[in-house]
Amino acid sequence: MQDFLIIGGGIAGISAAARLSGLGSVTLLEAEESLAYHASGRSAAMFLESYGNTVVRALNSASADYLRHAHGGVLSPRPMMLLGAADEAEGFAAQAADMGLERITLDEAAARWPLLDRSHTAHAALREDTCDLDTDLFIQNFLREARAAGAKVVTRARVEAISRAPSGWQVRAGGQDHEGRVLVNAAGAWADQVAGLAGVAPIGIQPYRRSMARIALPEGMDPSGWAFVDGVGDRWYAKPDAGALIVSPGDEDPMEPHDAWADDMVLAEGLARYQDFSTAPVERMIANWAGLRSFAPDRALVIGRDAGAPDFLWMAGQGGYGFQTAAAASELLAQTAGGATTTLDPEIVAALSPARFAKTN
Incomplete structure (x- = not known):
């Protein structure tokens, strides 16, 4: 017993x-x-x-000290950036304010994320004190x-x-x-x-599916110091990972409990939203997967x-x-x-x- x-x-x-x-x-x-x-x-x-x-x-705040210090810590600096198109001004402003991000210029945004497509991006905001979690x-x-x-x-x-x-x-x-x-x-x-x-x-x-794709970057690009980039409404986001990018369509489709896998169409639509803000075409998907995020x-x-x-x-x-x-x-x-x-x-x-x-x- x-x-x-x-x-x-x-x-x-x-x-x-x-x-x-x-x-x-x-x-x-x-x-x-x-x-x-x-x-x-x-x-x-x-x-x-x-x-x-x-x-x-x-709970986040109460966990912060443990994450930073216990066993040497599991956090490493990774700025977070929010990007928005011209027609997303209202949603961009609300999300940036809610998450404590400060507006930056497109030049500053490009320095943090060299893939930035200025022809589509109208708004950018940044927060420096966010972290990767190992x-x-x-x-x-x-x-x-x-x-x-x-x-x-x-x-x-x-x-x-x-x-x-x-x-x-x-x-x-x-x-x-x-x-x-x-x-x-x-x-x-x-x-x-x-x-x-x-x-x-x-x-x-209720479990909800969240899909991910790891995509290759153009040869010679090292994303290790890039920001985590989010789209307005979390309709896509991109994070550096092992010399590539993890891109998610931010999907949240209700599912029954199961060993989840990514839906090809959902991934394609999310990658298209990511592509709107990126100058590098998505030429190769290294891997894809999905998990179930379960909410009360x-x-x-x-x-x-x-x-x-x-x-x-x-x-x-x-x-x-x-x-x-x-x-x-x-x-x-x-x-x-x-x-x-x-x-x-x-x-x-x-x-x-x-x-x-x-x-x-």
């Missing part, structure tokens, strides 16, 4: 394992052969404190913490059944039975399905005890914010599990609690 059984081996589950292992014995169950296989392994993560709604931003290093840091504290990780353990045990829960996964006093639902796109197996009311977690109805994370089952903890609804919020989110989860006082504002804690979705009669 473990103290905590965690279902899901993405950044939510791995960070939860690291934090909860300080409170008791932990087993993490992952359906796939490797950890971080789904959304967590397919992210083009950046760190921007002003990304997301008010609740998400509070997702693999971040995952490995938490995983080392968890294992050093005795946490057990079991892969190829797809959950088949969940039932009540005399002192908590029994989970049948990968043909084996596991028992735990507390069950942690960190199952990403499958979070509502896991809740259903446990007899817990679903919250309404109000687009805030879901962290804490289920209103109807206090030994069932939610760690779900990370959406597109999983990495940048993981440090504070996992700390809150452990504080909740251990009955400790949290340093977060009580209103933020309430806005993250699963109790906000409890039906009242």
Whole structure:
């Protein structure tokens, strides 16, 4: 009998394992052969404190110190730039203000992103204090913490059944039975399905597809120092990656939970929007992929005890914010599990609690 059984081996589950292992014995169950296989392994993560709604931003800010300093830090400088066409002036201004970007000239924009097509670009804004987030290093840091504290990780353990045990829960996964006093639902796109197996009311977690393409750049170009570039309305964005560019159409199509793949037409349309602002034609796609970003109805994370089952903890609804919020989110989860006082504002804690979705009669 473990103290905590965690279902899901993405950044939510791995960070939860690291934090909860300080409170008791932990087993993490992952359906796939490797950890971080789904959304967590397919992210083009950046760190921007002003990304997301008010609740998400509070977690961003609370995570910042850990991201910068723990284990030597996982952040490296990467300015963020917003580009807009002449007919996007209103949306450009609103988005730049919301994300704290300052307007710059097109000359300054071209210095940050040499591909800039001035014939189409009318507006540019920049923020210097944003960062790349090393997702693999971040995952490995938490995983080392968890294992050093005795946490057990079991892969190829797809959950088949969940039932009540005399002192908590029994989970049948990968043909084996596991028992735990507390069950942690960190199952990403499958979070509502896991809740259903446990007899817990679903919250309404909705997965949305986000597609990516890695494209080749003209010979001789080194993008390592370029900015992360976003289009108005997040209808496309581009980030340097290993000598190439990752370009996303910013799609958000509702999907059932599955091993996601990119839609060719969606990618083509997004690359066309990117191409409007770039002087370099897209001549070769090196690779493409997609992940599922899973949101609660109000687009805030879901962290804490289920209103109807206090030994069932939610760690779900990370959406597109999983990495940048993981440090504070996992700390809150452990504080909740251990009955400790949290340093977060009580209103933020309430806005993250699963109790906000409890039906009242």
